[in-house]
Amino acid sequence: xxxxxxxxxxxxxxxxxxxxxxxxxxxxxxxxxxxxxxxxxxxxxxxxxxxxxxxxxxxxxxxxxxxxxxxxxxxxxxxxxxxxxxxxxxxxxxxxxxxxxxxxxxxxxxxx
Amino acid sequence: xxxxxxxxxxxxxxxxxxxxxxxxxxxxxxxxxxxxxxxxxxxxxxxxxxxxxxxxxxxxxxxxxxxxxxxxxxxxxxxxxxxxxxxxxxxxxxxxxxxxxxxxxxxxxxxxxxx
Numbered sequence: 495x496x497x498x499x500x501x502x503x504x505x506x507x508x509x510x511x512x513x514x515x516x517x518x519x520x521x522x523x524x525x526x527x528x529x530x531x532x533x534x535x536x537x538x539x540x541x542x543x544x545x546x547x548x549x550x551x552x553x554x555x556x557x558x559x560x561x562x563x564x565x566x567x568x569x570x571x572x573x574x575x576x577x578x579x580x581x582x583x584x585x586x587x588x589x590x591x592x593x594x595x596x597x598x599x600x601x602x603x604x605x606x
Numbered sequence: 607x608x609x610x611x612x613x614x615x616x617x618x619x620x621x622x623x624x625x626x627x628x629x630x631x632x633x634x635x636x637x638x639x640x641x642x643x644x645x646x647x648x649x650x651x652x653x654x655x656x657x658x659x660x661x662x663x664x665x666x667x668x669x670x671x672x673x674x675x676x677x678x679x680x681x682x683x684x685x686x687x688x689x690x691x692x693x694x695x696x697x698x699x700x701x702x703x704x705x706x707x708x709x710x711x712x713x714x715x716x717x718x719x720x721x
Contacts, residue, residue, distance in 0.1 A: 536610070536713050537712045596650075598647055598648050
């Protein structure tokens with residue numbers, strides 16, 4: 495079953511602008527992961543943030559996690575045409591059921 | 607390191623026919639996953655193996671889908687007979703271990719079209 499819900503479903507920006515995508519989830523989590531999927535390809539792991547972390551950086555990526563609101567955001571700074579892809583959040587639940595639960599994704603288009 | 611290999615890349619079959627997909631995970635990765643991804647949606651887990659044992663197949667339509675992972679390395683996913691609603695991309699992924707923080711590495715998938 496899908497737990498994460500990404501927002502917006504689609505986003506179109508100009509090269510050089512920042513892109514922000516949000517993910518909401520429903521249950522307690524151990525960690526939240528973001529993946530990128532280029533058209534016709536598999537998913538690529540971008541970043542993992544643990545439930546006790548609030549912010550994490552990796553290159554031009556910044557991820558925040560607010561467990562009180564059960565939400566996360568992915569910020570891509572200074573976007574490039576090559577960032578055009580779908581972005582998915584996936585949550586690893588706490589407790590015995592440790593499935594990775596996937597959202598529906600945000601489709602990002604970065605226009606040159 | 608070599609990535610997750612999948613074949614074929616594309617497959618077109620008629621409904622009620624059979625089809626098989628193959629996956630070779632990253633060397634040394636104990637956990638292997640098969641996902642179904644319908645256009646515009648996130649991946650849906652079909653089956654998860656830990657070495658050659660099944661960890662989770664709760665969402666696998668067992669009346670038509672089967673999967674095996676012989677010797678804990680390569681895996682095949684079979685659909686017999688196929689239905690129109692099976693049209694999707696079938697993604698194989700592997701991870702080093704089953705733990706909480708082991709990221710998944712995906713292959714490029716097999717796009718199945720059932721006509």
